[in-house]
Amino acid sequence: MKIVAIIPARGGSKGISRKNVRPLAGKPLIAHTIESARQSKNITRVVVSTDDPEIAAVSGQYGAEVVWRPAEISGDTASSEAALLHVLEHLKTAENYQPDLIVFLQCTSPLTSLEDIDGTVKVLLDEDADSAFTATPFHYFLWKKSQNGEVVGINHDKRARPMRQEREPQYIETGAVYVMRTEGFLKAKHRFFGKTVMHITPPERRWEIDEPIDFRIAEVLMQDQRQRQNLQALPSPISGLVMDFDGVFTDNRVIVFQDGREAVVCDRGDGMGLDRLKKLGVPLLVLSTEKNSVVQARCEKLGIPCHQGISDKISVLKDWIKKNNLNSSGIIYVGNDVNDLPCLRYVGCGVAVGDAYPEVKASARLVLSARGGKGAIRELTELIIQRLKEDKICQM
Secondary structure, eight states: OOEEEEEEOOSOOSSSTTGGGSEETTEEHHHHHHHHHHHOSSOOEEEEEESOHHHHHHHHHTTOEEEEOOGGGSSTTOOHHHHHHHHHHHHHHHHOOOOSEEEEEOTTOTTOOHHHHHHHHHHHHHTTOSEEEEEEEEOOOOEEEOTTSOEEESSSOTTOOOOGGGSOOEEEEEEEEEEEEHHHHHHHOSSOOSSEEEEEOOGGGOOOOOSHHHHHHHHHHHHHHHHHHHHHHSOSSOOEEEEOSTTTTSOSOOEEOTTSOEEOOOOHHHHHHHHHHHHTTOOEEEEESSOOHHHHHHHHHHTOOEEESOSOHHHHHHHHHHHTTOOGGGEEEEEOSGGGHHHHHHSSEEEEOTTOOHHHHHHOSEEOSSOTTTTHHHHHHHHHHHHHHHHHHHHO
8 A cells, every 4th residue: 555644834923933943852853754654554655845955955964755746736825635635736747646545744743653653553544534633632612702791612511621531531632643535635626625633642742843943842742742752662571681891881982092901981870770670689781792802891890791702602691691581581681783683573672872883773662862981871770770660660
């Protein structure tokens, strides 16, 4: 099935200047939506409709195709539907391409996840619907002013104040994801046609960027979202932590003295985090391809078993797991380079430091924000401790 994601993004934002390319959590606003779309299991291509060179450049940088939008449908009064129809017409004319489904995404909803996108596609297909959208539960009382100035209830009788669980469920459109069958959309020329269904998303993911303050709120929500996603990526139960040394404990650089001796720089915070894990009884191991006295010295100081000068890490890892009667699905392995890939792929949770080699990041279940030697291990140990606490609470 051919499914195209279309992201309209004008350059002339009036409320917030250059909104669609303004940085949010270290990336241009539109980049978050593009990345979610590209992670989708269903979407086969991602297209950004824009009239702006900077937005086009950013979109291309993050892996989206660009269709240039003409001036007559780029003004403040132009509808999103006009941009969608233009993209479909362009693809049909240039490539004789027509998708089966359109996924219309708003780049002003940066917390949109791939679950939201794939979930909306799924509900449309499962329920044999024509159009679908994301919604979230709504439980507030709405009011309006009548012609005589009296305030009256819209979705309730002001004489009765039922509890939330007693009220008929209501939902608010998030404005983030819309899915449509292409043939029906081309006929109807609007996003809601035929049988319409909805995919329910969590309230915290419906945040839209309309005002400057929304960027600050979205930053906090995204940090919280990332924390939850990282915790969910960890195995449960956790049976051990195995770490590479160079590029994980260190920033992958080495200081060479005139007499040939070598030195590296480590983060003291990493040691504190590992000490906490030891006290919680988590088995720890360091595996290093390099053979250097600094590796052994650091591990001895931390009280962590270490194997160095290893060309075949995966064999040593398997032996350690078997010897200690551990479950490989509960092992976490953190690395930074291609020689870590077999171990990353073997264990239950492969982790890459923030500056790891791209192929390692692509294979990892969890990518840390901190770089090697710059607190990456401390970041991971804090996550593990939080996960252990949550698992303990669940067992009570």
